[in-house]
Amino acid sequence: MKAAVIVFPGSNRDRDMIAALEQVSGHAPAIVWHKDTEVPAVDLIVLPGGFSYGDYLRSGAIAARSPVMDAVRAHADRGGYVLGVCNGFQILTESGLLPGVLMRNASLRFVCRTVRLSVDNADTVFTRGYGQGQVIDCPVAHHDGNFFTDPETLARIEANGQVAFRYAEGTNPNGSLNDIAGIFNDSKTVLGLMPHPENLIESAHGGIDGRALFSGLMQVA
Amino acid sequence: MTFNNDLPITPQLVADHGLKPDEYEKIIDLTGRRPTYTELGIFSAMWNEHCSYKSSKKWLKTLPTSGPRVIQGPGENAGVVDIGDGQAVVFKMESHNHPSYIEPYQGAATGVGGILRDVFTMGARPVAAMNALRFGSPDHEKTRHLVSGVVAGVGGYGNSFGVPTVGGEVEFDERYNGNILVNAFAAGLADTDKIFYSKAEGVGLPVVYLGAKTGRDGVGGATMASAEFGDDIEEKRPTVQVGDPFTEKRLLEACLELMKTGAVIAIQDMGAAGLTCSAVEMGAKGDLGIELDLDNVPVREEAMTPYEMMLSESQERMLMVLHPEKEAEARAVFEKWELDFATVGKTTDDLRFRVMWRGEEVANLPIKELGDAAPEYDRPWIEPAKPAALAADDIPQMDVADALLKLLGSANLSSRRWVWEQYDTLIQGNGLQRPGGDAGVIRVEGHAHKALAFSSDVTPRYCEADPFEGGKQAVAECWRNLTATGADPLAATDNLNFGNPERPEIMGQLVMAIKGIGEACRALDFPIVSGNVSLYNETNGKGILPTPTIGGVGLLPDASQMMRIGFAAEDQVILLVGAPDGRGSHLGQSLYLRELFDRKDGAPPPVDLAHERRTGDFVRKLIRSGIATAVHDLSDGGLAVGLAEMAMASGIGANVPDLVDLHPIPAWFGEDQGRYLVTINLDPHGEEIVALWREAESLGVAAPWIGRTGGKRLVLGDARPIPVAELRAAHEGWFPHFMQG
Numbered sequence A: 001m002k003a004a005v006i007v008f009p010g011s012n013r014d015r016d017m018i019a020a021l022e023q024v025s026g027h028a029p030a031i032v033w034h035k036d037t038e039v040p041a042v043d044l045i046v047l048p049g050g051f052s053y054g055d056y057l058r059s060g061a062i063a064a065r066s067p068v069m070d071a072v073r074a075h076a077d078r079g080g081y082v083l084g085v086c087n088g089f090q091i092l093t094e095s096g097l098l099p100g101v102l103m104r105n106a107s108l109r110f111v112c113r114t115v116r117l118s119v120d121n122a123d124t125v126f127t128r129g130y131g132q133g134q135v136i137d138c139p140v141a142h143h144d145g146n147f148f149t150d151p152e153t154l155a156r157i158e159a160n161g162q163v164a165f166r167y168a169e170g171t172n173p174n175g176s177l178n179d180i181a182g183i184f185n186d187s188k189t190v191l192g193l194m195p196h197p198e199n200l201i202e203s204a205h206g207g208i209d210g211r212a213l214f215s216g217l218m219q220v221a
Numbered sequence B: 001m002t003f004n005n006d007l008p009i010t011p012q013l014v015a016d017h018g019l020k021p022d023e024y025e026k027i028i029d030l031t032g033r034r035p036t037y038t039e040l041g042i043f044s045a046m047w048n049e050h051c052s053y054k055s056s057k058k059w060l061k062t063l064p065t066s067g068p069r070v071i072q073g074p075g076e077n078a079g080v081v082d083i084g085d086g087q088a089v090v091f092k093m094e095s096h097n098h099p100s101y102i103e104p105y106q107g108a109a110t111g112v113g114g115i116l117r118d119v120f121t122m123g124a125r126p127v128a129a130m131n132a133l134r135f136g137s138p139d140h141e142k143t144r145h146l147v148s149g150v151v152a153g154v155g156g157y158g159n160s161f162g163v164p165t166v167g168g169e170v171e172f173d174e175r176y177n178g179n180i181l182v183n184a185f186a187a188g189l190a191d192t193d194k195i196f197y198s199k200a201e202g203v204g205l206p207v208v209y210l211g212a213k214t215g216r217d218g219v220g221g222a223t224m225a226s227a228e229f230g231d232d233i234e235e236k237r238p239t240v241q242v243g244d245p246f247t248e249k250r251l252l253e254a255c256l257e258l259m260k261t262g263a264v265i266a267i268q269d270m271g272a273a274g275l276t277c278s279a280v281e282m283g284a285k286g287d288l289g290i291e292l293d294l295d296n297v298p299v300r301e302e303a304m305t306p307y308e309m310m311l312s313e314s315q316e317r318m319l320m321v322l323h324p325e326k327e328a329e330a331r332a333v334f335e336k337w338e339l340d341f342a343t344v345g346k347t348t349d350d351l352r353f354r355v356m357w358r359g360e361e362v363a364n365l366p367i368k369e370l371g372d373a374a375p376e377y378d379r380p381w382i383e384p385a386k387p388a389a390l391a392a393d394d395i396p397q398m399d400v401a402d403a404l405l406k407l408l409g410s411a412n413l414s415s416r417r418w419v420w421e422q423y424d425t426l427i428q429g430n431g432l433q434r435p436g437g438d439a440g441v442i443r444v445e446g447h448a449h450k451a452l453a454f455s456s457d458v459t460p461r462y463c464e465a466d467p468f469e470g471g472k473q474a475v476a477e478c479w480r481n482l483t484a485t486g487a488d489p490l491a492a493t494d495n496l497n498f499g500n501p502e503r504p505e506i507m508g509q510l511v512m513a514i515k516g517i518g519e520a521c522r523a524l525d526f527p528i529v530s531g532n533v534s535l536y537n538e539t540n541g542k543g544i545l546p547t548p549t550i551g552g553v554g555l556l557p558d559a560s561q562m563m564r565i566g567f568a569a570e571d572q573v574i575l576l577v578g579a580p581d582g583r584g585s586h587l588g589q590s591l592y593l594r595e596l597f598d599r600k601d602g603a604p605p606p607v608d609l610a611h612e613r614r615t616g617d618f619v620r621k622l623i624r625s626g627i628a629t630a631v632h633d634l635s636d637g638g639l640a641v642g643l644a645e646m647a648m649a650s651g652i653g654a655n656v657p658d659l660v661d662l663h664p665i666p667a668w669f670g671e672d673q674g675r676y677l678v679t680i681n682l683d684p685h686g687e688e689i690v691a692l693w694r695e696a697e698s699l700g701v702a703a704p705w706i707g708r709t710g711g712k713r714l715v716l717g718d719a720r721p722i723p724v725a726e727l728r729a730a731h732e733g734w735f736p737h738f739m740q741g
Helices: A014-025 A067-077 A087-094 A151-159 A211-218 B011-016 B021-031 B037-047 B097-102 B104-121 B143-161 B233-239 B245-260 B274-285 B306-311 B324-336 B367-371 B400-408 B460-465 B467-484 B504-523 B591-597 B609-624 B638-650 B664-669 B687-699 B724-740
Strands: A003-007 A030-033 A044-047 A081-085 A101-103 A111-119 A135-142 A146-148 A163-167 A180-184 A190-193 B070-072 B079-082 B087-095 B125-135 B165-172 B181-191 B206-211 B264-269 B289-293 B317-322 B340-348 B352-357 B360-366 B431-433 B440-443 B451-457 B488-497 B528-534 B547-556 B573-577 B628-633 B654-656 B676-680 B705-709 B713-716
Touching: A003 A014, A014 A211, A044 A067, A044 A087, A067 A081, A081 A087, A087 A101, A087 A190, A111 A180, A146 A180, A163 A190, B011 B021, B021 B037, B021 B360, B037 B274, B037 B306, B037 B352, B037 B360, B037 B367, B079 B488, B079 B528, B087 B104, B087 B488, B087 B547, B097 B104, B097 B143, B097 B181, B104 B125, B104 B143, B104 B181, B104 B245, B104 B264, B125 B143, B125 B245, B125 B440, B125 B451, B125 B547, B143 B165, B143 B181, B143 B245, B143 B724, B165 B440, B165 B451, B181 B451, B181 B488, B181 B547, B206 B245, B206 B274, B206 B324, B245 B264, B245 B317, B245 B324, B264 B274, B274 B289, B274 B306, B274 B317, B274 B352, B274 B367, B306 B352, B306 B360, B317 B324, B324 B340, B352 B367, B360 B367, B400 B591, B400 B638, B400 B664, B400 B713, B400 B724, B451 B467, B460 B467, B460 B504, B460 B547, B467 B488, B467 B504, B467 B547, B467 B609, B467 B628, B467 B676, B488 B504, B504 B547, B504 B609, B573 B609, B591 B664, B609 B628, B609 B676, B609 B687, B628 B638, B638 B654, B638 B664, B638 B676, B638 B713, B638 B724, B713 B724
Parallel strands: A003 A030, A003 A044, A044 A081, A081 A190, B087 B528, B125 B165, B289 B352, B488 B528, B654 B713
Antiparallel strands: A101 A146, A111 A135, A111 A163, A163 A180, A180 A190, B070 B079, B079 B087, B087 B181, B125 B181, B206 B317, B206 B340, B264 B317, B289 B340, B352 B360, B431 B440, B440 B451, B451 B547, B488 B547, B573 B676, B573 B705, B628 B676, B654 B705
């Protein structure tokens, strides 16, 4: 599995993501600057967390229109894997690679805490390291994680197995629809999620529940 | 546009600049003429309390600032301390009190921005932040609004910038009703051979402006922060700066990249008094003059006058002296990060600070005198009267279980989760202890075992009652919190928040607190390497509680031996290390009296520094020998609260019997200093624990076995057993309920 991490000027969990990919795979991912128009040939492109361009407007709205996103879209269109975490998820919805939007948290406050996630569809490259319905710990740290979409889209993604993770056991931190924490695209090659599995991959983090997401991905040739 | 640089300097104009008549006379003496309007602005920026430390300098000089690990003490952007392996921790704490009261979100946000900049200006990548926040009474009409805005501002800036908040303090007291305190701490990591300083070197070299553009925000901010508040506070809103963490993040990356090119000779961030202060400091420290050409300063507003440009406190700006042959390389770095880069002046050999604007010289002043020769006062002070000790027969009684639950659910002891869950505590992936323990701990990236511990401490009600003992106690508690994690305390930064120093009783508080801090730092080998003074925290003549906040840093040689506060397992022995006879006795100025009986009398608990040190050293030894399984220092609320906190952190209860013939209230709620709760994994009837006690005795430290962990309830003597879940409910409930209104 070859991976590339896209770095926007306001990315700030890029280093966490790079460290996680490197620890689990043993290889350093390629780093791609937001102004680049090409991404090296990789299996996986990762959009990390942060505040891509400050996000004073709508989180991810400017990033979705940045030069590098054409290359990310082309990669996704070819069936390449794309993972967006937190701000990365926001950029994926803003760029149309994933359905729905991420609104302000219902509390209107930033929230950083560990929540419980249930694995809603374990039959994908991203989630095969988990069991179907398995409940794991995972931290969140965001201000705009309140997933919303119209009823038709919601029904479609629910019916199509596009919900990857749901907040479990009453730990929904942001008011998202159907407790949705992460979703796939139609073909399950693009995943966006608000929680940060990259911050829970070694015992020093207080747990390793995030690790299986990366180890599952690493099995891709 | 007209700008009159030769505005008549009336006594009113001088007063409006916060300068006293005798200070104005000094300006005339120094320049030999009447200053221009721009010059008057420059003097007001450099000579105000905030920038010149004119009331406190005499006393700050008495603090211990050196030690075997200290690379840089006070006087630079931040202190630098060696942590071995060619690495250093760079840290400082700074106040943003006045702006945060006027505009809580932006005031707090730019406070965080300013302290982060201080750290990365020195070449360090910020790795940890803390915030010590003090608000007025919970029932004061503005408090909820201020808490909400300040916490959102701290989070809004730090979360976007990408630094984990690892700890801090939140306290309420009516004495902060008109003046809240926002003390922001930041620490970064750097290589010891790649530290950058503000001292300019070399004549004729380019002075380069980097970062955000200059606007009118914050004009006169430092002068505002050096005055009391009156009823005109709403008019001061324009003096508050506006923060842009996205630009700060780019500035961080650009500065660190630029430093790698070898282009940087000197660097100074533009904080208080912006361009004026940074240029003067770089020149004065290097014994060089500076000439600025304001026509080259990147501005974001039209028709800015030289006066405004010199006094603007627009955020996210840096000034550097660069090697001219590397200028193109440097420019490329800043263009990559889409930040302004402009050569705005040069170093000169004439020790003058000259400012040019549209071909005209609008200021020409002696540079050394602007900084070094700022007025310095030996202000009159009187030693505050010491309160009488609490009489032994004057202790109000209450059911121990009721008192504990009430204390845990009180404004000042309840959980701060509502606050710290708005801060990103996880980012960078190195956090080992998040807020809620004795100290925040992060591992040192790039090193297999090392970790750093951070704690921020002061007990203002003790300082009010006795500033000398209170100053000692702030240092001792910080040292104790670091020790409780297993860290060797390295050094500290101080943020001294007081009222109007022109009042002798306030000056007396400042003097005595500094004396106490100095005595404790010397006794504990815990030097002060950086700091900040915030005076005039008064509104309509009413001052805050004296609040000398201490931010300490400790080093854990091996993070695998780090201690947490939660009970580690069932059926373990609980020791009270450092216990006085009867476990505890001192209720003067205690939270028990204050929160439960609204009494603020008595003397604060004295700190026996020799005992503090030997007790802490013994606790660290227990930790390193692998005997200790959990450690928690005792402070506010005493033994009962300490035990409850250990139980709540783990879900495991404990049973601690009363001592026979002992008054339960002082034992459970006394705030005697120098005590730790330590759980150990030893047979209480075996040989090893006897050896431990023998060693403790030989060191002069009492370590009585007071109880055992286990079960789901906290059993304190004969008091009604309290389920841990009930403790948690009391502890977690207050803050969210309060904020809901």
